[in-house]
Amino acid sequence: MDYNDQMKNRVKRIEGQLRGILKMMEENKDCKEVITQLSATRSAIDRTIGVIVSSNLVECVQKANEQGEKSMEEIVKEAVNLLVKSR
Secondary structure (H helix, E strand, O other): OOOOOHHHHHHHHHHHHHHHHHHHHHHOOOOHHHHHHHHHHHHHHHHHHHHHHHHHHHHHHHHHHHHHHOOHHHHHHHHHHHHHOOO
């Protein structure tokens, strides 16, 4: 799997969000603010997982089609399982 710059940048932004949350905790910021930022980070992680799974699905389908390794049904089931595990 090739992880493009967009995917890497998403993870870097998430990293920055997490560092910001730690700073908020160290500064004893309000609980609501911290939870809001944690929720935003979780959403960003979920979206990143979706991007990676969907990109991987396209790549796997193309590869399987060329090589005849797996059926489309198997590939889609694997992708769905990855998404379910991430929840």
